[in-house]
Amino acid sequence: MHQFKVYPRWRPLSPGEATTPEIQRTHNQHDSGRVSTSLTPASRSLTERPWKSEAAFTRVFEANDNNKVVFEAAVAPTLPHVLDGRSCNFFAYGHSGSGKSHTIIGYDFENSDEFGLCLAAARHLSDALTDLNRDISNPAEELGIGIRVFELRKNVAFDLLNKRCQCYVREGSDGKTHIRGETEVLEKGKVRVRPIVTKPCWSFEELRQELLAGLKLRATGTSTIHDQSSRTHAVLELEIVTRALLEARDAVIDRQSELVPVGKRATDIYIEENSKGFIQTPEGKYVPNPDYQIDQARIDAAEAKKAEFESYVQQAEDRVRHVFESCGRACLGGKLVFVDLAGSEYYHDKTTSAVPRPKQTPQEQQEGRQINTDLLALKEVIRARALKQARIPFRSSPLTMVLRDHFLGSNSSDSYSAMILTVSPSSDQFAATMNTLKYGNLVGVASGENKRTVRK
Numbered sequence: 001m002h003q004f005k006v007y008p009r010w011r012p013l014s015p016g017e018a019t020t021p022e023i024q025r026t027h028n029q030h031d032s033g034r035v036s037t038s039l040t041p042a043s044r045s046l047t048e049r050p051w052k053s054e055a056a057f058t059r060v061f062e063a064n065d066n067n068k069v070v071f072e073a074a075v076a077p078t079l080p081h082v083l084d085g086r087s088c089n090f091f092a093y094g095h096s097g098s099g100k101s102h103t104i105i106g107y108d109f110e111n112s113d114e115f116g117l118c119l120a121a122a123r124h125l126s127d128a129l130t131d132l133n134r135d136i137s138n139p140a141e142e143l144g145i146g147i148r149v150f151e152l153r154k155n156v157a158f159d160l161l162n163k164r165c166q167c168y169v170r171e172g173s174d175g176k177t178h179i180r181g182e183t184e185v186l187e188k189g190k191v192r193v194r195p196i197v198t199k200p201c202w203s204f205e206e207l208r209q210e211l212l213a214g215l216k217l218r219a220t221g222t223s224t225i226h227d228q229s230s231r232t233h234a235v236l237e238l239e240i241v242t243r244a245l246l247e248a249r250d251a252v253i254d255r256q257s258e259l260v261p262v263g264k265r266a267t268d269i270y271i272e273e274n275s276k277g278f279i280q281t282p283e284g285k286y287v288p289n290p291d292y293q294i295d296q297a298r299i300d301a302a303e304a305k306k307a308e309f310e311s312y313v314q315q316a317e318d319r320v321r322h323v324f325e326s327c328g329r330a331c332l333g334g335k336l337v338f339v340d341l342a343g344s345e346y347y348h349d350k351t352t353s354a355v356p357r358p359k360q361t362p363q364e365q366q367e368g369r370q371i372n373t374d375l376l377a378l379k380e381v382i383r384a385r386a387l388k389q390a391r392i393p394f395r396s397s398p399l400t401m402v403l404r405d406h407f408l409g410s411n412s413s414d415s416y417s418a419m420i421l422t423v424s425p426s427s428d429q430f431a432a433t434m435n436t437l438k439y440g441n442l443v444g445v446a447s448g449e450n451k452r453t454v455r456k
């Protein structure tokens with residue numbers, strides 16, 4: 001069964017907010033086990049009115065719950081699924097400064113009680129893999145954690161483990177999502193279409209260093225962290241890998257890269273022959289050119305070459321499948337995906353939001369529209385999955401395209417996702433907090449829907 005849980009997390013008042021009154025909130029547990037939340041503003045105004053969610057939340061974390069409490073409740077129960085080879089996804093959503101980075105990445109890399117969810121999960125996974133590796137003698141089969149970190153803005157992914165290189169989110173002819181960068185020319189004229197880099201880590205310490213190095217790029221690559229980081233979705237992926245798996249996947253990228261020019265040449269020859277073989281009449285119709293006989297043998301030779309290179313890709317993909325089948329470890333390919341979603345200040349749902357939007361520049365408005373599209377698409381994907389619809393609208397936005405494989409995973413009928421809604425208790429932030437909880441409420445309700453309760 002696909003589970004999607006939503007957890008509001010209230011952060012403490014910051015030192016700057018110490019004298020501000022707190023938003024009054026009460027939580028009510030329903031028979032379903034889910035929790036509803038009621039908010040009361042410090043003072044009544046047109047935009048700040050009491051609001052009550054539906055029974056949409058699994059549990060509410062209060063300001064005195066540290067990262068360890070959140071990890072134990074929301075992430076730790078999913079680790080057995082990851083060690084069984086499945087994908088588990090965690091989203092943090094909230095206004096700028098509400099605690100998304102504190103929750104997902106954490107600011108304390110020494111005190112394990114304050115590790116962000118990603119690092120805490122990596123430490124637990126690492127410990128589990130150390131145990132599993134004890135009886136492995138072949139280095140190619142040693143289990144490690146492959147880490148990928150990128151920021152997503154529109155359909156561009158900035159690879160934080162590869163100098164913020166730009167990659168583009170596209171759907172391939174195989175129907176899968178590919179995140180690929182420019183074509184690199186290597187030695188001996190070999191070409192390679194650069195993928196998002198996977199850094200394999202064979203110890204927790206190695207992973208911590210890779211993550212820290214990548215996150216530094218997130219900060220220095222933008223003008224101010226708080227202003228800019230809220231306008232992108234940050235994606236951190238941890239996957240259980242072996243050297244054999246990474247090598248097999250690299251071979252797929254190499255074969256696909258080799259196919260690109262061969263496929264292009266076949267297309268070019270086809271177009272060239274057909275543009276010579278037909279002419280346009282004065283009436284605008286295309287008819288065979290009496291002065292040129294299409295060279296079908298040339299087209300066929302190019303197509304045959306393309307088919308040959310496609311078969312190399314197929315063989316490389318078969319090799320990846322073989323690595324999975326012969327590994328004998330169910331955990332191979334198990335994934336944890338953490339997404340620090342763009343700031344909720346950009347989200348606006350016209351059916352629910354009475355919250356005025358902050359004044360934005362035209363560029364911010366355009367980015368805001370894209371973020372809105374992403375977040376609505378995410379909600380619709382969650383809803384379609386809860387309803388077990390045959391067609392899940394993954395193509396609706398680059399964010400949902402990127403998440404497609406993670407949602408489907410190796411066993412789409414048994415996956416797990418959760419969203420942490422980070423909110424500020426400061427009454428100054430009432431509108432922002434309510435906006436975040438409203439989105440979480442929609443997601444929570446959507447994920448709880450099933451065929452019997454579907455609303456027209």
Ligand SMILES: Nc1ncnc2c1ncn2[C@@H]1O[C@H](COP(=O)(O)OP(=O)(O)OP(=O)(O)O)[C@@H](O)[C@H]1O
Pocket residue numbers: 010011012014063065094095096097098099100101102103107225226227229230343422
């Ligand atoms: N639950 C919490 N407990 C203690 N401190 C917190 C908590 N949540 C957030 N903070 C503190 O609040 C500040 C802002 O949090 P954070 O940087 O995580 O916000 P953010 O939502 O990621 O912002 P942005 O989207 O702008 O990057 C940080 O100093 C962080 O340590």
